[in-house]
Amino acid sequence: GYARLDTDRLTRTGDPEVVYGAGKTPDQVVDLLRHLHTAHPDRAALATRLDATALDRVRAAFPDARLDEVAGTATLGPPPTPVGLVCVLAAGTSDARVAREAVRTVEAYGAGVRTITDVGVAGVHRLLAAKEEFDDADCLIVVAGMEGALPSVVGGLTGVPLVAVPTSVGYGASFGGLAALLGMLNSCAPGVVVCNIDNGFGAGVFAARVARR
Amino acid sequence: GYARLDTDRLTRTGDPEVVYGAGKTPDQVVDLLRHLHTAHPDRAALATRLDATALDRVRAAFPDARLDEVAGTATLGPPPTPVGLVCVLAAGTSDARVAREAVRTVEAYGAGVRTITDVGVAGVHRLLAAKEEFDDADCLIVVAGMEGALPSVVGGLTGVPLVAVPTSVGYGASFGGLAALLGMLNSCAPGVVVCNIDNGFGAGVFAARVARR
Amino acid sequence: GYARLDTDRLTRTGDPEVVYGAGKTPDQVVDLLRHLHTAHPDRAALATRLDATALDRVRAAFPDARLDEVAGTATLGPPPTPVGLVCVLAAGTSDARVAREAVRTVEAYGAGVRTITDVGVAGVHRLLAAKEEFDDADCLIVVAGMEGALPSVVGGLTGVPLVAVPTSVGYGASFGGLAALLGMLNSCAPGVVVCNIDNGFGAGVFAARVARR
Amino acid sequence: GYARLDTDRLTRTGDPEVVYGAGKTPDQVVDLLRHLHTAHPDRAALATRLDATALDRVRAAFPDARLDEVAGTATLGPPPTPVGLVCVLAAGTSDARVAREAVRTVEAYGAGVRTITDVGVAGVHRLLAAKEEFDDADCLIVVAGMEGALPSVVGGLTGVPLVAVPTSVGYGASFGGLAALLGMLNSCAPGVVVCNIDNGFGAGVFAARVARR
Amino acid sequence: GYARLDTDRLTRTGDPEVVYGAGKTPDQVVDLLRHLHTAHPDRAALATRLDATALDRVRAAFPDARLDEVAGTATLGPPPTPVGLVCVLAAGTSDARVAREAVRTVEAYGAGVRTITDVGVAGVHRLLAAKEEFDDADCLIVVAGMEGALPSVVGGLTGVPLVAVPTSVGYGASFGGLAALLGMLNSCAPGVVVCNIDNGFGAGVFAARVARR
Amino acid sequence: GYARLDTDRLTRTGDPEVVYGAGKTPDQVVDLLRHLHTAHPDRAALATRLDATALDRVRAAFPDARLDEVAGTATLGPPPTPVGLVCVLAAGTSDARVAREAVRTVEAYGAGVRTITDVGVAGVHRLLAAKEEFDDADCLIVVAGMEGALPSVVGGLTGVPLVAVPTSVGYGASFGGLAALLGMLNSCAPGVVVCNIDNGFGAGVFAARVARR
Amino acid sequence: GYARLDTDRLTRTGDPEVVYGAGKTPDQVVDLLRHLHTAHPDRAALATRLDATALDRVRAAFPDARLDEVAGTATLGPPPTPVGLVCVLAAGTSDARVAREAVRTVEAYGAGVRTITDVGVAGVHRLLAAKEEFDDADCLIVVAGMEGALPSVVGGLTGVPLVAVPTSVGYGASFGGLAALLGMLNSCAPGVVVCNIDNGFGAGVFAARVARR
Amino acid sequence: GYARLDTDRLTRTGDPEVVYGAGKTPDQVVDLLRHLHTAHPDRAALATRLDATALDRVRAAFPDARLDEVAGTATLGPPPTPVGLVCVLAAGTSDARVAREAVRTVEAYGAGVRTITDVGVAGVHRLLAAKEEFDDADCLIVVAGMEGALPSVVGGLTGVPLVAVPTSVGYGASFGGLAALLGMLNSCAPGVVVCNIDNGFGAGVFAARVARR
Numbered sequence A, B, C, D, E, F, G, H: 001g002y003a004r005l006d007t008d009r010l011t012r013t014g015d016p017e018v019v020y021g022a023g024k025t026p027d028q029v030v031d032l033l034r035h036l037h038t039a040h041p042d043r044a045a046l047a048t049r050l051d052a053t054a055l056d057r058v059r060a061a062f063p064d065a066r067l068d069e070v071a072g073t074a075t076l077g078p079p080p081t082p083v084g085l086v087c088v089l090a091a092g093t094s095d096a097r098v099a100r101e102a103v104r105t106v107e108a109y110g111a112g113v114r115t116i117t118d119v120g121v122a123g124v125h126r127l128l129a130a131k132e133e134f135d136d137a138d139c140l141i142v143v144a145g146m147e148g149a150l151p152s153v154v155g156g157l158t159g160v161p162l163v164a165v166p167t168s169v170g171y172g173a174s175f176g177g178l179a180a181l182l183g184m185l186n187s188c189a190p191g192v193v194v195c196n197i198d199n200g201f202g203a204g205v206f207a208a209r210v211a212r213r
């Protein structure tokens, strides 16, 4: 086999292994998803970073799988009953894929989720108007590309734990998301923590764990 | 005055403003600390990044202040009753200053804290032996310099939410902590989130907020 | 001599040459300032980036010079009658030196100037409250370090031309102001333009020219 | 929908939102353009970064739209009466796309515009000969790739406010426009301000605002 | 000819020249392989970095060649009798191509080889369980992408000389393998040495030379 | 205590822990050296990166310690009987500190060592003349700063396993040793492996392990 | 037209303008070549960076043009009588395109040229054997990718002025030619000067000017 | 001895070894200078990068040595009869040290030299006025910091071979001379070649060799 699944991970960490689809063939994705589903039939198995072909193959193999074409994800098996609430905020429409990957991950990891989009800092009144919608969450995921300023503004409005996700949206001196990443790491709002560029999955895992406590 | 303190922050976010001592004169630190203490007499005021001179001046001005010379911090006023538990793990002895800044911040932000040091990955048995000590925490802070590998190993052993702090410990191709920062951002353990290089304060704020929930 | 002053610059560009004090001895600064003052006695001569020693020497040599110790500048000769208004906004107290360098430059280049400090984005209400103070200016200079998010928020609140100045305030992944610089270059607010890190002088020249029109 | 247009932007900043075509489907572009045109029928709606397919779709949907295939832009609705004059200078023929994006943006934002091309610094007499053509403008936009030296030379010839736009034209150690960007940020001509690499749009917005005053 | 083969290399260094397939046409690869095989008929000739087309052409030209489609290599002529043992460890399934390039190189350079895959540090028990399998080798090759932490953990478990190979597996702030490369160069385990990103070939040559002694 | 020594390392890896002096007080160095010496009285204890003050303190505390002022090292206790031979080559005189750190480490780790200095590639005949002196070694350590070309030339002359150590010698575009590091990682000589910038210690550990086999 | 040719360049600098084909359509290339040829019918017109399509179009338009498919160049009109001698050395076979671009440029700029290929430093005897072939030249062009060490070795063997050209040949930490570029800039051989990555044209212009003197 | 002088260099390259003073003690400088002078009493021995202490020691040891305190150089023994002419142009007064290092090197390597300073591109008329002074030279050395634009403008005015030297003059995004270096490498003027940042010595060696032919 091309992979030794870490099926013991559920015991050690409370969450099962997932399928990371990048660089894998559709057949490998289907195979691994089946494997995970068999190992943990009562816990949703998640696959991320699936392109159109992989999504089609998964659909054909598992008619019950729930696919999200914006997120590029597939989920197989019963989702956990959601505990707590994660709120995902996204700065612009181009950040949708990353934001949705976070949403699907939060669900698969057992927390509830609410989404607020298009609240970029260049129109800060939209954000202020939404404060009530995110102030009662257990954890926030704030997704932004370009200069990545959204977490700083949100972080000054609320004390909810905040995970920032820089995206590769931008061009020129955005250097593939580096500008947003550095911006978030240097946020003047205390208590902002950061994930890798475009890593909606990592933010989702983390936030769900916080929310489930 | 040289600064307009954001004294409304407590209302908005649940935590008061703190004094960031870098680039400030000892007089300014004392002044700001007094200002914060007066504004919120029932909540500990914290000052970070204090050098020896600033610590001396604070000691003289506020005999009741609690100073930590390793961390370079001063705390004035009653600490909040700790809620929940944060565990701070540090890879090496050179990471002590950053780890201690995290510890003092967690305390000032109202959570309990436990410290485990010298559990670098080159002697992984020491870390495995300590699993029980960190597995029941509400949030982990994992501090490491050089290649910054510790969060990946810890993150594979537990499902506790994990905040990684890269330090500037190292030389040559560590590029002032860049190697550790990039390593942590690319951690293969799901759910690792990251702070700025040497930012024990930010990690402490975040972790305390998670633990207090 | 160690320098050929470009005394023809006033004719070509409408503004005289200035003395850039970095890397020059106090004697050279005094000498060049006298030279400029003699060449254009009716237009204020400006020297920037002066340390304490250079300021002392200038004070001794020209009792009439106006010194700004925060900015590190000296101005000799009658200031032009101000035309138009530039507003300088600064995110934090540590950005004061750069902001003040901009202020002194605007004055020497013939525009009026107003300053608003400590309006960092982590307390965005302070900024919203100040909108009236900057909305009637002819040009804005927005100074910020760390993640450099302030220009994006200001740029979404007003249509006044906005020049952003990143500062080297920060540590770790701020990389000497790089994070703020990249953030500003990637601002999602349309029409933000950017100067070199810590370059309050350049921003002041530009903004004064816009305001004077 | 995939986007919440910031239709309030006109009120706040005096200029309406535009459509940024990169990463959007042709259908989305048409949709957003219609939306903007409906919201502000008396003010030209602009779409940028359109490839050939998107331009075709816009042409089919809006026979009255004005398309610029070099710039990759579409404009729908009556252009504002031009106020003031912006002059766009470009160093080489390869910089045409960026220069033309600036031109179309200036027009849509309500200023007059004049273009001077192929005045690279390796043939500086061409530039000197053109001084009269740019010396009476209200704002200059100077577009250059490779080493990005043109703004320094122009900035030494005139006191007109000057916005520099680095382009990604070049190879090897140009690193996608980084060399030109750094060169412009370090310009020895006082008062040069800079936009993101290839950002003709941002320069156009800024310059039009200056010219309209 | 397009190349002067360094056929004297065997005399100087004990190992013959090999064919580096990247940037060469399939015809050139076949030609050079024949040339090497003719020059040293009793020592296996190796070609690396072959894509599917090149592999097909080699298969057609030399029915006796041994091809490895995962590694992208071809070997022609009798392999040397293996002396000593190299153990190749790989962190994840995506690192397979690089690991297999190392394996085929070790064989062609005359050492025995054993492979252990999918022992990433996020499941460190798998690695501990494998200690016996690698502790008796003469040299280790440790292949990992993302944060590249595996060599530090392995290097703390054994005194066998250890060559680390970073791979370009990852995204965002992995910057094409830079994160793993820096991590390995800064390893806190003493005695870790490093090859270029994805350079299984170089690690294989080195390790085989150590093992053969 | 400020440190938990990994005294079990000798059992796991065959070599004891060492004292890394950077960032430690002279007292800490003395203390740790005593600790190591007590734990393994029959195996030399090594301390590296000692400045003049630390060397003096060690001399006073342990009259039997062997100090190397060029290397900045101290060794306490009986050296192991050397097995095998490591040859250290250095390009220039400025590389001496790093080369000597490697030499002292090789000795403390139990291999014999021979040094060849000032064989930079700009005078390649000196290197060719020395081939006999390094061709019979079990492992080579090649130290060079600036462009770091020496390993490529040596690696083309011999099949002895070769560890390259870039140094921070140089200025400007050497970027603290980055140029040499990148050069060595991209060596066209097959089988060159690389250590961190200025890491003579790591190269010494590795080479001694190869030589002892 | 899309370009204003700098036809006065011949008068100012002694050499005519050339056509840089990158980013131009085949039609533009043909057009510009005709334009140059008409302006200076007695001096060869050169076009560089032509892909297969552009070469075909040039061949069709100008049957007398001399095409070089390895170099990607076309030359139209009588070559100048060669004065002096340039010698082009290339490290590996993959550097051929850049080396040949240099050769064709030297010819068009009026110097004689000799080529020596495949003299990489990993087989330094090949280079030593060729010393006579390059020691009588007026200027050397030394082309190398990967670690770019060749100029340092050549520069130590001869006092002929030496222009180094880094190429983008390599992978991983070669970062598109950056490793070779930095290596050459830091050459320990005195008097090595450097061109942009892959810039055979620039090296050719420079070397021909030296040789013609 | 701490160094093996390459005294055979004169035979191989036509020029003797020099003393590079950085990182050497004054005693070592004196010692090496004596050694070189003894080896080649009829050819000037040069030492560069000398600080005030080293210059004093050299003055005391060799009353006949010619010292240049701006350049930080010492020359001992009869200078060669100058052949040909090198012209050194410097953009600003802060570039003086580097320009003077080039001047002293040219003299020691046997060519005549002329200097033109303060001809930065922000006052391009000064440069145009000086064209006659540099147009008859055999080689130009053009020294500039900040954006490093001067070589592009000079290179468009003349066909004399041109060596560009970036300096570390600047701040912020000049990144220690990187901006100037990249600018010069990407010069749009054909035939500009480049040295390391601040490397007046290297430029001087190269230019003298060209001029002497």
Ligand SMILES: Nc1ncnc2c1ncn2[C@@H]1O[C@H](COP(=O)(O)O)[C@@H](O)[C@H]1O
Residues within 6 Å of the ligand: A188, A189, A190, B003, B017, B018, B019, B020, B021, B048, B049, B199, B201, B202, C092, C093, C094
């Ligand atoms: N050690 C620290 N590292 C990073 N940020 C800090 C630190 N200590 C305090 N801060 C932040 O600095 C802010 C105060 O900055 P200032 O207004 O410059 O005093 C606080 O609100 C915190 O967000």
Ligand SMILES: Nc1ncnc2c1ncn2[C@@H]1O[C@H](COP(=O)(O)O)[C@@H](O)[C@H]1O
Residues within 6 Å of the ligand: A092, A093, A094, C188, C189, C190, D003, D017, D018, D019, D020, D021, D048, D049, D199, D200, D201, D202
């Ligand atoms: N060519 C361009 N380059 C950079 N930003 C642009 C460009 N065109 C439009 N924009 C910005 O993109 C915003 C719209 O982004 P979006 O919401 O993703 O459609 C506009 O408000 C502009 O600020």
Ligand SMILES: Nc1ncnc2c1ncn2[C@@H]1O[C@H](COP(=O)(O)O)[C@@H](O)[C@H]1O
Residues within 6 Å of the ligand: E003, E017, E018, E019, E020, E021, E048, E049, E199, E200, E201, E202, F188, F189, F190, G092, G093, G094
């Ligand atoms: N996969 C590989 N990665 C790096 N270098 C290689 C690889 N395979 C072969 N080489 C090197 O490439 C050289 C041949 O290069 P060339 O002359 O371009 O064919 C060999 O001598 C090896 O040193």
Ligand SMILES: Nc1ncnc2c1ncn2[C@@H]1O[C@H](COP(=O)(O)O)[C@@H](O)[C@H]1O
Residues within 6 Å of the ligand: F092, F093, F094, G188, G189, G190, H003, H017, H018, H019, H020, H021, H048, H049, H199, H200, H201, H202
């Ligand atoms: N200012 C300088 N910058 C760069 N390289 C220099 C300089 N001066 C001398 N060198 C070089 O340094 C070599 C001597 O270095 P070393 O053997 O360390 O004394 C000489 O052969 C020159 O190539």
Ligand SMILES: [Mg+2]
Residues within 6 Å of the ligand: A092, A093, A118, A120, D003, D004, D005, D006
């Ligand atoms: Mg939007």
Ligand SMILES: [Mg+2]
Residues within 6 Å of the ligand: B092, B093, B118, B120, F003, F004, F005, F006
């Ligand atoms: Mg330790």
Ligand SMILES: [Mg+2]
Residues within 6 Å of the ligand: B003, B004, B005, B006, C092, C093, C118, C120
């Ligand atoms: Mg503040």
Ligand SMILES: [Mg+2]
Residues within 6 Å of the ligand: D092, D093, D118, D120, G003, G004, G005, G006
């Ligand atoms: Mg042109």
Ligand SMILES: [Mg+2]
Residues within 6 Å of the ligand: A003, A004, A005, A006, E092, E093, E118, E120
């Ligand atoms: Mg796995």
Ligand SMILES: [Mg+2]
Residues within 6 Å of the ligand: F092, F093, F118, F120, H003, H004, H005, H006
């Ligand atoms: Mg030497």
Ligand SMILES: [Mg+2]
Residues within 6 Å of the ligand: E003, E004, E005, E006, G092, G093, G118, G120
């Ligand atoms: Mg070859």
Ligand SMILES: [Mg+2]
Residues within 6 Å of the ligand: C003, C004, C005, C006, H092, H093, H118, H120
């Ligand atoms: Mg000047």
